[in-house]
Amino acid sequence: MTPPVPGGPPPTGTPPTISVTNLSRWYGSVVAVNGVSFDVHPGVTGLLGPNGAGKTTLLRVIAGLLKPSEGAVTVLNQPVRTNPSLWSHIGVMPEHDGVYPFLTGRQFVALNARLHNVRDMEASIDRSIDAVQLADAQHRTLGSYSHGMRQRMRMAAVLVHDPRVLLLDEPLSGTDPKQRAHFLELARRLASEGRTIVISSHVLEEIETVADRILLMIGGKLAAAGDFLVIRRKLSERPFHVRVVVSDARRMAAALIEIPEVESVTVSSPTTLRVLSLNVESLQRAVPKVAWVKGVRLIRFEPLDDSLESVFSYLAER
């Protein structure tokens, strides 16, 4: 059994809100989640990984929508599957934006409130719709909403029963930058009130400003877990290939090989270099200085493998 990986330093003496132990889930011969163990504590945890990494399956198992093939999940120290009373404390926003198109936004939120037996219903509905800033559109049918508006009204429906645990699968997809900023601010506020929020995303930058901790999924496995800054450091310390275009590639190569940030240099053409570095941030600062000292004109500095997939691949190999 894989030992649980703590999702960052837990608040002192607080038991984990979500505990996942040796969890696997497969569909026929396809393994979607493979022997994953971790704990989640109050605050915002980012579930990060490329498409197909198993994030959605993992969230659906935690929510109780899917049976695990192996392993166990507890939320608030209780098994979640076939435990309806627990859903009073959990809010789930699935990835797909399926809604009842004939309901107005307000009716949709009210439906969720009624099914949760929310007390003081009208006030709760008003509060959740205000939280996603959709009061003006609340009497329009969901079928007439844009994708981003549906996402926000679905978020309002998730919030209406004031859950302690929020499981949000790609909540930022289809939202514009303004909506994204507002959503992240909302998530921060909800977390500061003691809630546990898990947000999945395949875009690191999307959740880096809000997530205290990161769970990095790759190929159904947990590739890394912990404090966001630790993961970020690991990402920035990985070897990067950088293309540097200068007026004199040979002279620049001779100078660059002398500096500690550079592992190797290849001259591709009279004006182009391919540099391998373990610290691209430091290299970014050093290259203009070297060029200036050597009297070489720097034309372009271009990381070659900065896609998220290459970052994930690197961490998966470690």
Next chain:
Amino acid sequence: MTTIFGLALRQLAGQRRFLIVLFLSAAPVVVAAVYRQNAGPRGADYFADNILNQLLVATVLPLSMLVTGTISFGHEIEDKTIGYLVLKPMPRWKIVLPKLAAVILMGGLPAALGGAITMAVMPTPSVLDAAGVGLALLVGAVVYGAIFTWAGLMTQHAAAFGLVYVFLWEAAVAQFLAGGRYLSVRQYVLSLIDALTPDRLFTLSIERVELPAAMVGVILLTVVFSGLAVRRLNRMDFP
């Protein structure tokens, strides 16, 4: 439960396939009206019994229930909205029962009303016949509703399953298999019509299920398939 019932009614009423139910329910009325216009009372009982047996009981009722029963949960699964119902702090039977009630209302009521009106526009109309046929069809709708609601949860091909069930089991196997009629909703409905309407079905030589056996069958199948639907909802994976 009224929340889910109301939602289910709106879902079913908004489906294009619901037009099939309305068309099916209206068809026997039109046939009866045309017959009344063009034929006299002679042979009317034989015609009424056949329209009742072949069209209302064997076709309109099961197909109407097949349409509404299978889309009740089928569309929730297809549209991935079922999570909004199951991720709630309530037992699953509180989801199945209002869904089933909506299916019976939206599928069974038009079929039952259609059946009653059909009897009322026959050349030899009888209020008792109309009421008896309507009630028997409604009881049949309850059993079919339970079976097809369960089927909608079990398979994405519930409509195909239902057609095979209606036209292979109900129309063929249950008629000819020894004792098979005791497991036939169609036979239960005919038995009820026989008991409720003294003037109907006498022109047909059908070997009918006794009324007590039919009532036991109605209750048993309804309870078993409703229970299976709740069990399925407790155990299945949701999209």
